[in-house]
Amino acid sequence: xxxxxxxxxxxxxxxxxxxxxxxxxxxxxxxxxxxxxxxxxxxxxxxxxxxxxxxxxxxxxxxxxxxxxxxxxxxxxxxxxxxxxxxxxxxxxxxxxxxxxxxxxxxxxxxxxxxxxxx
Amino acid sequence: xxxxxxxxxxxxxxxxxxxxxxxxxxxxxxxxxxxxxxxxxxxxxxxxxxxxxxxxxxxxxxxxxxxxxxxxxxxxxxxxxxxxxxxxxxxxxxxxxxxxxxxxxxxxxxxxxxxxxxx
DNA sequence: TCGATACTTTAGTTTAAACTAAAATGACGT
DNA sequence: ACGTCATTTTAGTTTAAACTAAAGTATCGA
Numbered sequence: 580x581x582x583x584x585x586x587x588x589x590x591x592x593x594x595x596x597x598x599x600x601x602x603x604x605x606x607x608x609x610x611x612x613x614x615x616x617x618x619x620x621x622x623x624x625x626x627x628x629x630x631x632x633x634x635x636x637x638x639x640x641x642x643x644x645x646x647x648x649x650x651x652x653x654x655x656x657x658x659x660x661x662x663x664x665x666x667x668x669x670x671x672x673x674x675x676x677x678x679x680x681x682x683x684x685x686x687x688x689x690x691x692x693x694x695x696x697x698x
Numbered sequence: 699x700x701x702x703x704x705x706x707x708x709x710x711x712x713x714x715x716x717x718x719x720x721x722x723x724x725x726x727x728x729x730x731x732x733x734x735x736x737x738x739x740x741x742x743x744x745x746x747x748x749x750x751x752x753x754x755x756x757x758x759x760x761x762x763x764x765x766x767x768x769x770x771x772x773x774x775x776x777x778x779x780x781x782x783x784x785x786x787x788x789x790x791x792x793x794x795x796x797x798x799x800x801x802x803x804x805x806x807x808x809x810x811x812x813x814x815x816x817x
Numbered sequence: 818t819c820g821a822t823a824c825t826t827t828a829g830t831t832t833a834a835a836c837t838a839a840a841a842t843g844a845c846g847t
Numbered sequence: 848a849c850g851t852c853a854t855t856t857t858a859g860t861t862t863a864a865a866c867t868a869a870a871g872t873a874t875c876g877a
Contacts, residue, residue: 585713592711594704595865610824624866626825645823645874714835729854743836745855764844764853 583636587655590635595620596628600651603638609646702755706774709754714739715747719770722757728765 590596602613614622629649632638636655641648709715721732733741751757755774760767
């Protein structure tokens, strides 16, 4: 599980981002048009989701005049499919996971397999 | 995108749960053994993750004496793979998404495509 | 160069997720 | 019946994500 695949999994885990992804799946659409298609959320929020999707490689942007046209890059889902398929036989997965976790560790302060307090 | 697929995507989006999933991918393991393999998190936290994974259908539990043995059910990843593959041509996906979003909507209070304030 | 348009970024708030600590549950041995 | 063991659940806290409002950036037309 590399960093890129993690970003893709994170991206598609959000219903909101899947909604956006669906809109630009088979056509190019300007950021504003995407926001208009989602009346319950602000333009700013949509823009942030687009950035998340772009960082994951799930969409690409093309600037034309003042517009930025977004479109899905379905190829990006390929690697993830493979990750899901190969989880079980990837010998390095565990090690990669550990490196990945190191950045978000929190760690317990006291209790760890605590013996029940005699009351 | 049905509820079940959403649960699976949510479940595998977490590095911690992928770590657990990896541990029980090719063997049965008791909840305690899983917790022991993850020294930086409490038993309670592991148990909650196991529940999330079980709700998503990614693991199944088997009770033996006082132990509960968990094991991954790789078949559960099949539907998700298909979802990722078929996103683009699933005519119902958009409608399903809308139903799915209705439960987590927040909605803007004022601003929506605001005309810039004349200063 | 000024103002409008199209979008992005920042700052701050609210909501949800992850986690800990401790109490609760349930099965077993005695 | 009681205590212990393995695990789950609850309650409360911390961290991260989603969102809004507003400011910032860049491009275009007049």
